[in-house]
Every structure is written in structure tokens, then in C-alpha cells.
Amino acid sequence: MKTLAVAAAAALLFTPAAHADPAKVAHTSAKFESYSATAKAVTYDAKVPNGARVTVVGVPAVSGGTSVLLVLKGLLPNRAYGAHVHVKKCGAAPADSGPHFQNVADPVQPSVDPAYANSRNEIWLDVHTDANGFAHTESTVDWQFTERHARSVVLHNEHTHTSPGEAGTAGPRLACVNVDF
Incomplete structure (x- = not known):
């Protein structure tokens, strides 16, 4: 499984220009830590x-x-997590990242209408960790970020309803x- 995730990440990162514009590839690798400005x-x-x-x-x-590919290592073993792309950067408080990014924005926020809150209009990256706390997933949508950019991925306590x-x-x-993004 880990080899598959590494191969997928490498394939996404090194896709020939015919498949993606490298200038628009978004990438972050980091260790989770307590909030700081950096x-x-x-x-x-x-x-x-x-x-x-x-x-x-x-x-x-x-x-x-x-x-979008999400790879996680060192989480709690054998556990479900929800994950979504959000509109704002991470902040000191969990809510600082704002709502989910939606290709077509729901006029009613927070959005809980399945016509807008769905895996075709948002990027959902739910995972289930293995016995070692490792997980990976990929989500593909038929739209791109344009002048409206997303700024984060948030991990949630459970799979998406x-x-x-x-x-x-x-x-x-x-x-x-x-x-x-």
C-alpha cells in the first residue's frame, strides 16, 4: 500500500506537461504540530x-x-477520518479554515444540502487508517480551481455524511x- 501511494504521488508530481501545468501543481508535505504562524x-x-x-x-x-492525493502516516490505527478541501488557511482555531470549497457555492451556509455538499461539487478525501496508522486516498473532480482558490485540507473526526x-x-x-490549490 505504501509503495502504491508513493508511486501515485510521484506520478502526479512528474506528469508530463501534456497532462498538467506544473506551475499549477499544489503540494505540501509536513508534520502535524501545534498551531504557530509558520x-x-x-x-x-x-x-x-x-x-x-x-x-x-x-x-x-x-x-x-x-x-487530489492525500497520504497520511502516524495517525491512530484502524480509524476512520473524514477529509475535505477548505477555502481558507489553517488558523489557531479549527473553524479558521472556513467552509468546504465548492465548485458551485451553496447560497445557504453552512452547506448541508446534498445538491451542493457532495463529492462531485467538493473534494472529499475520507480515509481509514491501517494497523500502522497509514492511509491514502485520491479524489478526482471534473473541474479546476480558477480565480477562487482553496487553501487547506481539513481532517475530521468521522467519514462524511x-x-x-x-x-x-x-x-x-x-x-x-x-x-x-
Whole structure:
């Protein structure tokens, strides 16, 4: 599994120009730590331990889509986490990263309408760690970030819900990583 994730990350990073514009590739690798103005990855809860590692790679395709890869190491073993791309950078408080980035923004916020809060309109990266606390996932959508950019990926306490009235929710925010999409 780890080899697959490394190969996928390398493939995304070194895709020929015919598939992606390297200038638009987003990438962050960091260790989770307590908040500071210079922290790339922030943990707000012991369910994402200090020192756990994260890599996020976002690649736009010439066809107009975007793929985002999330790789995590050192999390709690055998545990589900929700993860989504958010609109703002990580901050001192979990809510500082703002809402989920939506390609078509829901006029009602917070968005819990499945017409907007879904894996086609948002980037969902839910994972389940293995016995060693390792997990990886990829999400591909058929749109790209334009003048509206996302700024982070947030890890949540549980997998993402999809029912009306709770669509897109995944429990408390446990950690955040800055990624300039």
C-alpha cells in the first residue's frame, strides 16, 4: 500500500506537461504540530498526533479536471477520518479554515444540502487508517480551481455524511494542512 501511494504521488508530481501545468501543481508535505504562524500542518486534537505526517498533491488536468492525493502516516490505527478541501488557511482555531470549497457555492451556509455538499461539487478525501496508522486516498473532480482558490485540507473526526440536512458534515475538525490549490 505504501509503495502504491508513493508511486501515485510521484506520478502526479512528474506528469508530463501534456497532462498538467506544473506551475499549477499544489503540494505540501509536513508534520502535524501545534498551531504557530509558520506551521504547515496543525493538529487540534490528539486523534491526529503531533509528529504525524501528511502529504497533499493537487494536479489539474488538461481535460479540465483536478486530482487530489492525500497520504497520511502516524495517525491512530484502524480509524476512520473524514477529509475535505477548505477555502481558507489553517488558523489557531479549527473553524479558521472556513467552509468546504465548492465548485458551485451553496447560497445557504453552512452547506448541508446534498445538491451542493457532495463529492462531485467538493473534494472529499475520507480515509481509514491501517494497523500502522497509514492511509491514502485520491479524489478526482471534473473541474479546476480558477480565480477562487482553496487553501487547506481539513481532517475530521468521522467519514462524511451524505443525507439531507447533514450532507458534507464529518464531525469535529481534528487537524488542518495548508495547501495553496
